[in-house]
Amino acid sequence: MLFNSIDFAIFVPIVFLLYWFVKQKFQNSLIVVASYVFYGWWDWRFLSLILFSTLVDYSVGIRLSKEDNISKKKILLWISILVNLGFLGFFKYYNFFLDNFVAAFSFFGTPINAQGLNIILPVGISFYTFQTLSYTIDVYKRKLEPTKDFIAFTAFVSFFPQLVAGPIERATNLLPQFYKKRTFDYDKAVDGLRQILWGLFKKIVIADNSAQIANEIFNNSADYSGSTLVLGAIFFTFQIYGDFSGYSDIAIGTSRLFGFNLKQNFAFPYFSRDIAEFWRRWHISLSTWFRDYLYIPLGGSRGGIWMKIRNTFAIFIVSGFWHGANWTFIVWGALNALYFLPLLLLNKNRNNTDTVAQGKHLPSFKEFYQIGITFSLTVLAWVFFRAENIGHAFSYLSTIFSKSIFTIPHFLGIRTALHTLILIIIFVIIEWIGRNEQYAIAKLGFTWKRPLRYAMYYSIILAIFLFMGEQQQFIYFQF
């Protein structure tokens, strides 16, 4: 069920009303049922995977709390890791590894015959496996008491607003919320609706419109000039941001309707002044997951220079690989590691931890320059993320860095692109104004009188209908 579908528009009000009218002790059960319906809407067969993952981690958690023997505890932890990563590995990476083995053997002159499997990737598997893994690891590290409430744990694993594309919630944040009594909070619900509205705007207006142009340019990149390809990459940059952060906004907003607080997943990343800041602001729930469960256990930024380099590459490459079984994602990760390393080695990776131009209307010239450089580096990296394969990415970049970059961009649908560009500029201005908040319009118009505030909301709704792009699936569903 897509967040921008009519199914979801009917589903949420029904679940919302039932949720607040049933007895509190049944609220978690209702969330489980609703979440399984939500997921089963896509393909009910894969519900068994979520259920199995839930059962394994629930049992492992309980056994871990009763076990004092370190080696037995380690075995239990590895059972959870192997089950979760095993599913992920099989469904997401089996064909990738097989193809590369075949290619490697052929390269060394020993061709082998192996048929790939026709595997369907279960939606959201990368998200919920990481969420359940965080639970087991935290219980193993005694950061969290294991739950004995199976329904609460099942609701935590399958919570529908964030089940298929995050934010990847930590058990330490989300699970305790399922134990607490939840009462309806008017302000929270209104805030949730506001965030959903902004998420829909990002997805339907910004991402879907940008997607049409990015798709045209990337799919026919051989026919276009360098300047056009730059535009294609910029439109993809806004597509992926609008798409994914829009999804996160809808997920967080929907959760608030049900009385839950999810963590902020995007903190205006395109206003970052360096790559380190970008990665503190982009897909925060995944970045912090890798930081806590991979980077720090590997030694983090302690140790010698080589260890720092190794760990940085490890986290970025694994993060890239998490996005998909394609070399393009691995190169995208490695490129970001290359961007990040100089800052880490020069101890400048925490230079920009505050919000840019805090207390000011506009950034200084230096800040503007820094934002421009970081944005350009990010745009270049997205080329690998969007390209069909490595060859496509390199040919795309080689056209960008050719003389044709100095020509006037021209492509099919350039008039539509101009409209989209204007929308993007308006969007960036609103995001800039709201950059201190959880989401751009969180406080926008708070002090205004009601008619004016309503007019603003209606304008956003009108913009959604007026500039509705062709519906595209959320990009992160494929991860």
Place this chain on the structure above:
Amino acid sequence: MKKFIIKLLIFTIPVIFLIVMVITIDFFKIHGFQNYYSTQKIELNREVITTSTFNHFMKKEKFNSFIFGSSRSQAYKCANWSKYLDENAVTFHFDASNEGIWGVSKKIEYINEIGDTIKNALIVIDRATLRQTNARNGHLFIPMPCISQSSKSEYYLTFLKASLNPKFLIANLDYSIFKTYRGYMGSLIRRSKYDHQVNNKNCDIWYGYDKHIVIDSLGYYNELIEKGIFYKRPKKVLSECKVTLKENQQLKTIKNIFEKHKTKYKIVISPVYDQIPMEKAQIELLENLFGKENIYNFSGKNQYTQPIHNYYESSHYRPHVANDILDIIYH
């Protein structure tokens, strides 16, 4: 909670009102079978028209011979085609706007699934048709769920979205009330001098342009030439129409159903104005699958693509060309 629901309802009243209104008006005539072209001022989804008409008349008429293809296939008329078929052939024009091989295969699958027979088939294709191997989106192209087997809600939502588009909504309400065309309405309201004529049973369509051409041929073509519609040819090939796995599979599906029904079929590669010849690999694939004797290639530079009076504009060729082609392929 009560306060929240009441405020939410108050806030959403205008939106709910609009939704109920556009569903009731049914701008795109998607609810049930309707008289599609009577005083039609807005563009409709041709696929919905042909599918609804087929569903409405199939039991009574027992169609067994079909013309498939995009709007280019509309040059072929059932009545003209019937002359070359058996006496008991009941023809139906099962086309769609911007039709692709995906759509053709889905329609053939649908006819097969509901138990109807396909005695004769005329498939009209071009490079664009073979490229289109996925379901199309948008209110002018989305197929009915019975054909696409996809979600009904997505189907209805597509039309709801299109109906709620303020540009469309304002122009239509304005035109419905005042019956006056204004500049801002652009192409949202059709302004042709002559209405299309249709056969409501077999979905044949005769464009109003034909009347215009008969009355003032010179004026019609001069206007289009001045507007630059008839561009210089042959058009540069921007990207090759490569054979894809999906296309191959969809063509095989068509072939298998034809074999099952013992269908007599002909595949026509349209004489497209751009004069770009169909790729060799595509011809080979079609000939290997369907037999050389059933493939007729009129693409590229030839006697049909050369004169501009063979076209309404740079996309659609006229019925007299289709009649010549029918004569060639059936003799």
